[in-house]
Amino acid sequence: MIDLQKVLTVVLAGGEGSRLYPLTRHRAKPAVPFGGKYRIIDFTLSNAVNSGLRRAMVLTQYKSHSLEIHIRESWGFLSGALGEYVYSIPPQQRINKNWYLGTGDAIYQNLYHIKMANPTYLLVLSGDHIYKMDYRHMLNFHVQTGAEATIGVIEVDRAQASGFGVVQTDPQSGITGFVEKPKAPEVLKQLPPKVLASMGIYIFHIKSLIESLEHDASNLQSNHDFGKDIIPRMVQSSRRVFAYQFRDPGSDTAPYWRDVGTLDAYYEANMDLISVVPKLNLYDNEWPFRTASQQAPPAKFVFSQPANQRVGMALDSIVCDGCVISGGKVMSSVLSTNVRVNSYADVRESVVMSGVHIGRNCRIRRAIIDKNVYIPPNTIIGYDTKNDKKRFTVTDSGIAVIPKGQVIED
Numbered sequence: 001m002i003d004l005q006k007v008l009t010v011v012l013a014g015g016e017g018s019r020l021y022p023l024t025r026h027r028a029k030p031a032v033p034f035g036g037k038y039r040i041i042d043f044t045l046s047n048a049v050n051s052g053l054r055r056a057m058v059l060t061q062y063k064s065h066s067l068e069i070h071i072r073e074s075w076g077f078l079s080g081a082l083g084e085y086v087y088s089i090p091p092q093q094r095i096n097k098n099w100y101l102g103t104g105d106a107i108y109q110n111l112y113h114i115k116m117a118n119p120t121y122l123l124v125l126s127g128d129h130i131y132k133m134d135y136r137h138m139l140n141f142h143v144q145t146g147a148e149a150t151i152g153v154i155e156v157d158r159a160q161a162s163g164f165g166v167v168q169t170d171p172q173s174g175i176t177g178f179v180e181k182p183k184a185p186e187v188l189k190q191l192p193p194k195v196l197a198s199m200g201i202y203i204f205h206i207k208s209l210i211e212s213l214e215h216d217a218s219n220l221q222s223n224h225d226f227g228k229d230i231i232p233r234m235v236q237s238s239r240r241v242f243a244y245q246f247r248d249p250g251s252d253t254a255p256y257w258r259d260v261g262t263l264d265a266y267y268e269a270n271m272d273l274i275s276v277v278p279k280l281n282l283y284d285n286e287w288p289f290r291t292a293s294q295q296a297p298p299a300k301f302v303f304s305q306p307a308n309q310r311v312g313m314a315l316d317s318i319v320c321d322g323c324v325i326s327g328g329k330v331m332s333s334v335l336s337t338n339v340r341v342n343s344y345a346d347v348r349e350s351v352v353m354s355g356v357h358i359g360r361n362c363r364i365r366r367a368i369i370d371k372n373v374y375i376p377p378n379t380i381i382g383y384d385t386k387n388d389k390k391r392f393t394v395t396d397s398g399i400a401v402i403p404k405g406q407v408i409e410d
Contacts, residue, residue, distance in 0.1 A: 001140060002136070002140055004052045006119060007053055007120070007121045007122075008117045008123070009057070010058075010122060010125070011030075011044055011045065011048075011056060011058045011059065011126070012059055012106055012200075013028060013030040013064075013088075014028070014061025014064070014091075014106060015029050015030075017029025017128070020261065022370070022393055023370060026066070027063055027065075027066045027067065028061075029062075029128045029261075031064075031066045032266070033353050033371070034266070034270065035273050035282065035334065036273075036334050036336050037321075037337065039070050039291065040129075041058070041071075041127040041128070042074065042290060042291045043132075044126065044127050045075060045290070046287075047131070047135060049290065050288070051135040053123065054078055054084035055084065056085070056087075057114075057117075058087065058089065059089055060088045060089065061100055067088065068090075071087065074290065074291050089110060091109065094112055095108065101223070102222075102223050102228070102229070103124075103227070104229065105224035105225075108213040108217055108224070120206055121203055122209055124202040126200035129199070129257065131256055131280070132255070132281075133152075133201075135201075138152055139203060142203045147205070149202060149204050149239065150242045150243070151165075151178075151198050151231065152199040152200075152246055153196040153199060153243045153244065153245055153246065154196070154199050154245070154254060155254050157193070157195075161188060161191055162182060163259070164181065164198055165181065165227040166182055166191065166195050166198075167195075167196040167243050173244070174240070174241070175235050178198075180225075198227060199246060202231075212233070216230050256272075256280045258272075263395045263399060264395050264399060266351075267397075273318060273334065294322070294338075296321040297321065298321060298322075299319045299320065299325075300324045300325070302326050305327075310344060312328060314329075314335070315332075317334065318335065320336050320337045320339075321338075322338035323340070323341075324340045324341070326341065327344065328342055328343060328344065328346065328358065329346050330347045331347070331349070332349045336352060336353045336354040339356045340357045341358045342358060342362075343360050345362040346362070347364045348366075348382075349366045350382075353369060353371045355372040355373075356372065356375070357375065359374075359375055359379065361377050362376075362378065362380070363379075364382055365383060367399065367400045367401070368400070370401075370406075371405070373402050373403075373405065374407070375408055376408060376409070382398075382400055385398055391408070
């Protein structure tokens with residue numbers, strides 16, 4: 001078993017998240033609310049803490065203010081007296097005057113902080129994926145194989161390969177090839193029906209990592225990225241690089257893991273949570289997902305007048321504290337804190353964030369509504385795509401996205 005005191009966790013949370021725009025207009029991608037009461041980064045950090053890893057640095061960059069506040073308010077419960085911490089580090093410009101040029105460069109620019117922590121192993125995680133994983137299994141695999149680097153991989157269909165780094169392995173799980181997001185049709189045709197895709201989870205022996213990063217930093221042609229440059233070069237130079245296949249414990253089935261990098265993927269991942277038996281169980285007391293708890297009253301459902309259809313109700317939905325369903329109907333939706341749904345409103349298959357006020361007689365379907373939006377009475381969203389596109393962002397699958405604080409004309 002690995003000594004967890006020798007492991008330092010670094011979470012890469014500086015991505016712009018342009019494909020999630022307008023949800024990322026005022027915040028970094030890992031800070032986007034998810035699942036009612038959480039932020040996306042809470043899932044990665046909860047996995048780390050639940051795995052016994054209580055030293056984590058979160059590298060921020062793009063529009064990081066709300067993310068840094070969230071980390072301070074949600075993850076300050078760890079004991080500094082015991083050497084435990086989760087804290088954010090903005091770009092320091094210790095090496096040069098650049099912002100982070102790539103994922104590898106983000107680690108390289110923070111080697112000062114990493115060396116101060118004196119780890120033997122570095123666990124590098126992405127702050128924008130939704131999943132449940134005990135990292136101890138992967139860490140033990142890393143030690144047992146004597147690897148210099150281990151990449152977490154998951155099985156995906158060949159049709160999805162162009163969105164991931166694709167890993168080729170030998171029978172001992174040693175990596176023999178790594179192609180970052182293959183786009184060429186001839187390359188894709190040569191792939192098997194199922195491919196091993198990188199999850200953006202890496203474990204490095206610290207000495208090997210520092211050597212690789214320093215070599216990469218001197219290469220002016222490099223993108224300074226783990227997937228595009230550093231991992232492929234480690235493989236080509238015959239370093240011991242292994243793949244750890246992420247599976248559900250006790251089975252060979254692919255577990256739940258979602259890259260919520262697009263608006264449609266984000267919407268679908270939220271909808272996953274309201275299933276009768278969701279693939280990702282938020283109610284597992286043995287593996288709690290942690291976040292900041294807002295000081296809000298309990299959710300409230302009022303009015304029961306079926307004769308005139310004034311019934312406050314929510315079915316197949318997640319409803320957080322502070323919500324008031326005042327004579328309206330909510331179906332198959334996720335409501336964050338302090339949402340108000342007024343009489344005769346009908347909300348279906350939607351993600352509604354904190355502070356949204358939905359007026360009387362509104363009809364809303366297949367929408368993502370960001371924080372603090374006031375929706376006037378009689379507004380219709382999600383039933384006329386042509387009209388929605390005049391007012392909002394509409395995704396390829398027809399999801400209307402209303403930005404934070406948008407004023408909708410009455």
